Amino acid sequence: MPAKLKGKIAVVTGASRGIGRGIALGLGEAGSTVYVTGRTLRNGDSKRPGSVTATSEEISKIGGHGIAVTCDHRSDSETEAVFRRVQKEQDKLDILVNNATLYSLDYGPREDLPFWELPTEEWDMMHNVGLRSYYVASSFASRMMTRQMKGLIVNVSSMGAVKYTGNVSYNVVKAGVDMFTKGAAEELRKHNVAVVSLWPRLTRTEGVLAHPDLFPDLTNSWSPLFNGRAVAALANDPRIMEKTGHAFQAPALAKEYGFTDIDGKGSTT
Numbered sequence: 001m002p003a004k005l006k007g008k009i010a011v012v013t014g015a016s017r018g019i020g021r022g023i024a025l026g027l028g029e030a031g032s033t034v035y036v037t038g039r040t041l042r043n044g045d046s047k048r049p050g051s052v053t054a055t056s057e058e059i060s061k062i063g064g065h066g067i068a069v070t071c072d073h074r075s076d077s078e079t080e081a082v083f084r085r086v087q088k089e090q091d092k093l094d095i096l097v098n099n100a101t102l103y104s105l106d107y108g109p110r111e112d113l114p115f116w117e118l119p120t121e122e123w124d125m126m127h128n129v130g131l132r133s134y135y136v137a138s139s140f141a142s143r144m145m146t147r148q149m150k151g152l153i154v155n156v157s158s159m160g161a162v163k164y165t166g167n168v169s170y171n172v173v174k175a176g177v178d179m180f181t182k183g184a185a186e187e188l189r190k191h192n193v194a195v196v197s198l199w200p201r202l203t204r205t206e207g208v209l210a211h212p213d214l215f216p217d218l219t220n221s222w223s224p225l226f227n228g229r230a231v232a233a234l235a236n237d238p239r240i241m242e243k244t245g246h247a248f249q250a251p252a253l254a255k256e257y258g259f260t261d262i263d264g265k266g267s268t269t
Contacts (some may be wrong), residue, residue, distance in 0.1 A: 006031035009090045011082065013073055013137055014100030014129075016040045017050030018205040019156060019227050023097050024055050026228015028064025030236070032095070037071040037082055048106055049206045055160045073100040073133035083140035092148055095235050096141040098177075099156040102129035107207030108213065111166035123169045129182070130173045138184060138195075146191040152240060153188075154231050155181050157197040157247060178247050185245030193199045197247035200227045226250060227260040234259035 005027060015024040016038035024034050036059070040051040056066025069085065071078045084091050102125050103109050109126065110118065138153055145151030152208075159165070161174035178197050185195040202208070202221040215221075230250040234240060237257075251266075260266050 002089055004030050005094075005232060007188075008032045008094040008218070008235065009035075009086065010094055010095035010097065011035045011037065011086060011093065011137070011141065012097040012099060013037045013044045013133065015055050016046075016052050017048060017055075018140075018207065019200055019203055020097070020099035021050060021055045022203070022224020022226065023060065023099060023154075023228040023231050024059060024066070025225050026230070026232045027092045027097075027235070028059030029062050029225070029228065029261055030232040031063055031145065032232075032235075033065040033067065034059050035067045035069050035082065035086055037073070037100070038124075039070065039072050041070050046049045058074075065100055071093070073137065074128055076136055078141055079095070079133065079136050083137075083144065093141055093144045093151065095135060095152050095231070097154045097156065098134040098137055100129050100133050102126065105207070107205070107211055108152070109167035109170040115168040117170075126173050127176075130170075131176045134177060134180060138180075141186075142188060142191075142193065145193045151193040152235050153184070153193065153195045154234065155195070155197045156200065156201050156227075157181070159249070161197070161199075161247065176215070181247065182245045187228065189241070189244060192241065194244040196234060196243055196245070198227065198230060198234075199247055199249045201249065201251060203227065203259060222260070223248065223262050225252070226265075229259040229261075230254065230257075233259055 002226045010032045012024040013022040015036040036052045038052045040046040052068035056068040059066030119254045157177040161178040181197040230253045
């Protein structure tokens with residue numbers, strides 16, 4: 001894929017692994033400088049694979065410039081520090097991708113119990129990171145983007161925003177994310193800042209691949225990088241403001257923009 005975002009500055013939250021890592025790589029592949037945030041600094045610091053350092057190094061190998069930043073997005077002060085650093089080092093921000101999430105399982109929310117049998121802490125955990133952190137990061141990013149009179153905020157959501165998918169807390173969070181997208185888009189429109197939601201489909205994240213018993217059929221699945229190519233395509237669209245406030249499935253964007261997955265797979269749904 002030719003570099004089309006050279007000179008662009010991006011922040012991708014929760015990019016140590018999974019969909020966030022894939023998005024960071026997709027922006028790096030297109031030539032961006034990408035600030036990669038997450039709680040895991042180096043491989044081996046967590047029981048789960050991946051780290052901000054590993055992701056940033058891979059970005060730099062494929063044509064972009066990766067910058068690893070440790071950040072726990074439950075902390076407003078740590079989140080603010082990320083954007084202060086970007087302001088100091090780059091004096092601009094073109095793209096923010098809100099992806100940070102926190103689940104008790106490595107592949108997603110629990111679906112083995114009804115909501116009344118789950119601890120309330122699971123609701124708090126998902127909302128504090130999967131929704132509140134999007135709001136906080138977007139607030140800091142918007143202060144930079146509105147001064148520039150340009151920018152793109154992508155909120156990673158899912159079709160769980162509009163249908164029950166097995167966990168009430170998760171569905172409420174994703175519905176909140178999409179409503180945040182819609183509302184923030186209205187307030188940022190006059191500043192030429194676009195806000196969209198991205199709905200990945202089944203993605204071969206580290207967690208999914210580690211549980212073949214739960215995900216036995218990956219025939220109609222996508223690599224994490226596919227989602228990154230979707231974000232890169234959005235960031236490269238000169239008419240992105242026409243999309244502001246809306247949610248888009250990654251395969252539909254592949255059909256519109258003409259990008260493919262690493263195996264050449266296109267927009268098949």
